[in-house]
Amino acid sequence: MDLELKHQRLLKILLIASIISTAIHFTDNYLFIEQYPQPDWITAPLIYQ
Numbered sequence: 065m066d067l068e069l070k071h072q073r074l075l076k077i078l079l080i081a082s083i084i085s086t087a088i089h090f091t092d093n094y095l096f097i098e099q100y101p102q103p104d105w106i107t108a109p110l111i112y113q
Contacts, residue, residue: 097108
């Protein structure tokens, strides 16, 4: 049972880390979209609708 609890704790830590890193990634994309190379037809107002 102890090993199962350790695995559950590890899984919980990995899941939380994944959620945090995803939030940081998408926030960065939202804030700095103008700095990324992209076609002219993709604009920030179009993305933010």
